[in-house]
Amino acid sequence: MCRSLEELRGNCKNCAKCGLAKIRNNVVFGVGNEKARVMLVGEGPGENEDLLGEPFVGRAGKLLDKMLESIDLNRDKNVYIANIVKCRPPNNRDPSEAEQEACIGWLRNQVFLIKPRIIVCLGRVAAKKIMKNDIKITKEHGIFYKKGKILFMATFHPAALLRNPQNKPCAFEDFLKLERRINTKTLEY
16 A cells, blocks of 8 residues: 555556556556545546546546536546546457456555545446446436445546437536535535
8 A cells, every 4th residue: 555646656657467558658547636525536548548648638528627617626626536447448448347456456545545525436337346336327327325434426427428418417417416515514524
C-alpha cells in the first residue's frame, strides 16, 4: 500500500501486471483534486486518454465536464477522476475481468489516499466492479448505496450518452441528485 498519490502514480506507471501494459502509450492514472469529496470512476481509457495520459479528454470527457459544471463541480477544483483499468484496452473494448483484477489494487489505493465521501461509477463496467456484480444501470442509475463510510451511485457513461442521447435527461437528473447529496448536512465526514 503506497502512502502518497505521487508514490502510487510512480509505481502504477511501471505496472506490467497484464497484457495492456505492452500496448499502452501512457498509464492513465487519474486527475483532479487529491482531497476531493467526490470521485468519479470510469471503466478505462480510450484512444485520446491513452495518448494524453489523462482520463476523459475526448468527446465523452467534454460532455462529462459540462455535466460536472452544471452542478458546480470541476476536475481541476473539487472532484477526482480515475478508471478501473489504467491502460487502454484495444479498440476501446471493455476491460476483461482479468485486466480489471490486475488493476483494481491501484484504484483501491487511490480511494484509500483520497478518501472520497461519494464515488460515482460512470457506466456499467465500473458499477459492476465497484458496486455490485448484478447492477442494471438502466434501472439503478441515480440510486445511492452505502458501503462503509462511502456513498456509491452509478450513472450512464458519457460515451454511452453520446451514442444514446435519449438517456441524457436521466443522467442529468442523476447529477442533480449528486448535487443535492453533496449539499446535504447528513453527509458524514
